[in-house]
Amino acid sequence: MLSDGAHLKINLSSEALSTISVTGLVSLISGIAGFSAPALTPVSEMESTATVWMRDEVIPKLMDSLQNIRTGRLVWILIADLNNYSIKDKQTSQLLLLLYEQLKRVDWLRVVLDGFKGDLPASLSDHTPQLVERERASDASQSHIQTFFERFSAYLELPVDAMTIGFATNLMHQEYTGFLNDDSETALKRLNHKLKVVVPVLLKTVN
Incomplete structure (x- = not known):
């Protein structure tokens, strides 16, 4: 069993994710994990695209916050019922993919996609021990x-x-x-x- 002492479990509902924004997702993850959402420089104040902003601003700060709160535990991000809901905000979908990409960078992250119907980037194919797709x-x-x-x-x-x-x-x-x-x-x-x-x-x- 995934004990709380060794595992930090972040359970996300695909229904909630279907209409959430990037900053809303960061706040949701932060609240479930038990830390204050990191202060993000608005994309409007950065001379970059939304994708670059998420890659260089949002993901690093979110990962740093997870690293600080996990205290040696594995971090599990579990997204349920993906076969029943689609994520409408393209930027939110991009942020999730960028989050999955962190599996290549850290060994303490795990992702479970329940009912996932799409195709993940080929770059994640070597990280199946950390990424589970429930078919x-x-x-x-x-x-x-x-x-x-x-x-x-x-x-x-x-x-x-x-x-x-x-x-x-x-x-x-x-x-x-x-x-x-x-x-x-x-x-x-x-x-x-x-x-x-x-x-x-x-x-x-x-x-």
């Missing part, structure tokens, strides 16, 4: 379910053997197949609910 229902094959358990175990450094992962994978895939046969549109949601039941059981078996 759409149509893409949730048995190998994807196995990968979920493997990554989950690796992130938390759980001593889970291949047999246990294989058993859990087969069980979840059988359940998922039944969900697809019942209603393909709700299959992933039902699988997610089932995983929330199975994961605590998996944790108990190794603790």
Whole structure:
């Protein structure tokens, strides 16, 4: 389990992000993480584009604030239900991508994208241990379910053997197949609910 002592969890709703501005997102992250939003020089006062402003002003100050507040903990940014909402502000989308790019720079950041439907930059392809995309229902094959358990175990450094992962994978895939046969549109949601039941059981078996 992601204990508060070792992990700083920033849970973001895609519904809230769908209409939020860049400064609003910074304030939201700051509030959840427990620090005052950094003072940002307005883009209008900088001789640069909005993208450069976010890269050179917003991201450095946000990352410095996260570094100061984390006190040795891993920082998890978890964005839920991305398959249900789209982010309307292009600058906010750019800021999130710039934030994901920080995975290449620091080893204490983790990002979980629940229901992500788009394509991430190729530059992030080598950072999948730090970046998790929870796939759409149509893409949730048995190998994807196995990968979920493997990554989950690796992130938390759980001593889970291949047999246990294989058993859990087969069980979840059988359940998922039944969900697809019942209603393909709700299959992933039902699988997610089932995983929330199975994961605590998996944790108990190794603790």
